[in-house]
Amino acid sequence: MSGQLKTKQYHELRQRLKERKPEFLRYDADKFFKLGRQEKWRRPYGRDNKTRLKIRGFPPKVSVGYRLPKDIRYLHPTGLKKVIVNNVDELIKLKDQKDNVIVIIGGTVGFKKRLDIINKAKELGIKVSNEGVM
Structure with missing residues (x-):
């Protein structure tokens, strides 16, 4: 994606990436009402924490791979x-x-x-x- 993106291409790319990116919730947010209200990601530190170990079937962990491409990272929704x-x-x-x-x-x-x-x-x-x- 080198060069300047056109507005339509920008919207399409951003939409595709948004669909692919999961909603990152705090570990056990679905089990405890108090944690569910805190929609803020917190890194899991527990020794046996399944999210920290990236075990399949558990919520995904925030990582660099979900970041937007450099071309569109800090752009306004209009593409400017x-x-x-x-x-x-x-x-x-x-x-x-x-x-x-x-x-x-x-x-x-x-x-x-x-x-x-x-x-x-x-x-x-x-x-x-x-x-x-x-």
């Missing part, structure tokens, strides 16, 4: 590269890459600067993913 912007100057630097980039306004940016960034992005034709979040 995500860039965090905190001021208008950083936004202006991205005007050459506007077809390959989607902007995310930083969480520490205030209301006035956020409006400035959104207006400037519309002028430059750059997409903003969290423009409605205030």
Whole structure:
């Protein structure tokens, strides 16, 4: 998968990989209500733990093999590269890459600067993913 993926190819590939990837639950999450609510993966450490030993019939263990390919790893669902912007100057630097980039306004940016960034992005034709979040 060398080079830039087209949006349609990106969606198809991501969907196929999502279908293949299992839902990683904590060991014994199906047996204990308290653990089932904690939908967070925790590495099994027990000496005889069957998940740790990767025995067939037990929940799969998180491993590197389930990772997404480098080409699509940190991309936005639209297939564009995500860039965090905190001021208008950083936004202006991205005007050459506007077809390959989607902007995310930083969480520490205030209301006035956020409006400035959104207006400037519309002028430059750059997409903003969290423009409605205030």
